[in-house]
Amino acid sequence: MSLLPLFEWLEQTGVGMAIASSSPLRAGIEIVHLLGMGATVGSVIVVNLSLLGIGMRRQPIGRVSEQLTSVTKVGLGVSLPTGLLLLSSMAVSYYGNSVFWVKMALLGSALTVQFTLHRKAIRDRSPRAPLWAKLVACLSLVLWISIGLAGKWIGFVQ
Amino acid sequence: MSLLSFCEWLQDTPGSTALRESILLWPVLETVHAVGIVLVLGTIWTVDLRLLGLRMRREPVWDVTQQLLPWTWAGFVFMFSTGSLLVWSEPLRLYNSPFFRAKLVLLLLAGLNALIFHVTIYRKVTTWGQAPVPPLRARIAGFVSLITWMSVVAAGRSIGYGP
Numbered sequence: 075m076s077l078l079p080l081f082e083w084l085e086q087t088g089v090g091m092a093i094a095s096s097s098p099l100r101a102g103i104e105i106v107h108l109l110g111m112g113a114t115v116g117s118v119i120v121v122n123l124s125l126l127g128i129g130m131r132r133q134p135i136g137r138v139s140e141q142l143t144s145v146t147k148v149g150l151g152v153s154l155p156t157g158l159l160l161l162s163s164m165a166v167s168y169y170g171n172s173v174f175w176v177k178m179a180l181l182g183s184a185l186t187v188q189f190t191l192h193r194k195a196i197r198d199r200s201p202r203a204p205l206w207a208k209l210v211a212c213l214s215l216v217l218w219i220s221i222g223l224a225g226k227w228i229g230f231v232q
Numbered sequence: 233m234s235l236l237s238f239c240e241w242l243q244d245t246p247g248s249t250a251l252r253e254s255i256l257l258w259p260v261l262e263t264v265h266a267v268g269i270v271l272v273l274g275t276i277w278t279v280d281l282r283l284l285g286l287r288m289r290r291e292p293v294w295d296v297t298q299q300l301l302p303w304t305w306a307g308f309v310f311m312f313s314t315g316s317l318l319v320w321s322e323p324l325r326l327y328n329s330p331f332f333r334a335k336l337v338l339l340l341l342a343g344l345n346a347l348i349f350h351v352t353i354y355r356k357v358t359t360w361g362q363a364p365v366p367p368l369r370a371r372i373a374g375f376v377s378l379i380t381w382m383s384v385v386a387a388g389r390s391i392g393y394g395p
Contacts, residue, residue: 101393105386112385116274123303129275130299133291141287142278222270223263230259 081165090162100163103156110152111225115218117145118188125195125203125211135203139196146188173231177224184217239323251321258321261314268310269385275300275307276381283374285365293361293370297354331394335387342380349373 084090093100123129124138161168168174192214195207203211233241242248251257281287282296319326326332353360353369360367366374 097393101390105389108385108389109382112270112273113277115270116277119271119274119303120278120300129303130296132295132299137290138288145277145281145287219267219270222266226263226266227259 078166078169081169084162084165087162089159090165093159093163100160103159107153107156107160110149110154110156111222112149114146114149114153115222117142117149118214118218121146121196122211122215126208127202134199134201135196136199143196168228171228171231173224173228177221177228180217180221180224184214184221187214187217236327239327242320242323245320248320248323251317258318261317261321264310265314265318268307268312268314269388271307272304272311273381273385275304276377280374280378283366283370284378285371289364293366294357295361297357326391329391329394331387331390335384335391338380338384338387342377342384345373345376345380349377 085094093103120130121135121139121142124131124133124135130138187210191210195203195210198204198207251261278288279297279300282289282291282293288296349370353367353373360370365371
């Protein structure tokens with residue numbers, strides 16, 4: 075089944091049409107979306123610097139991550155709903171944009187890694203993170219930063 | 233020479249034209265600029281949350297600042313070098329953009345806030361840095377920093393929407 079009807083419906087909703095017709099509203103939502111992403115990616119970066127032993131290394135990784143995971147989640151709580159709002163304002167054009175789908179694939183991968191492998195890595199109690207945990211940190215960094223890049227690139231492709 | 237005529241001269245330099253017309257370089261610059269900003273935000277907001285006594289309360293304040301500051305500077309290097317090139321690519325439009333002006337003022341405020349914090353209350357950080365909740369002046373500095381950097385992002389994104 076194609077997702078196109080869903081995207082067409084999304085664009086026809088009252089919310090989607092309201093955002094599409096107001097440039098200041100769209101700009102405002104996009105700014106909140108960016109701030110949410112900033113909190114998510116920013117906190118992920120600090121935790122991963124700690125995991126890699128190149129930032130916040132005097133603290134055990136668990137003490138850094140337990141404090142910052144909530145910031146990551148707040149960031150997601152802001153960026154995901156606002157992202158859906160932005161999508162609804164021009165869903166059909168996003169449907170035809172290959173970079174949008176790359177971003178969604180990256181987002182799916184990043185979330186999966188974050189709540190499986192990464193969660194396991196930050197729970198490791200060794201004083202210095204083992205190699206596999208450092209590789210997970212690198213993977214997490216690459217995925218989250220790529221989401222930002224893909225998001226920026228959506229506009230350049232249209 | 234006025235600032236406006238300087239911008240006009242800058243816009244007419246071959247480098248500016250090349251940057252403006254480059255299909256690939258411009259998006260790459262914007263992208264690296266954004267990565268630099270996220271590095272700055274991630275490290276500065278972590279320090280701000282510590283100063284506000286909201287996160288990392290068990291770690292001494294100096295431990296957080298010392299370990300994250302090198303990464304903040306690294307972010308600044310990316311942010312300012314690519315930012316300068318982006319300004320070079322369209323100085324006239326930015327000269328006339330109220331949001332770009334606001335962004336510069338906000339960056340100045342963020343710098344001033346950090347400077348005042350470092351030369352005043354941070355000098356005595358060994359006396360208060362281990363308390364879970366820092367004294368009021370440190371909390372104010374953290375709050376101002378958090379809000380100012382959010383506003384920098386807002387102003388920066390608005391440049392693309394505005395006149």
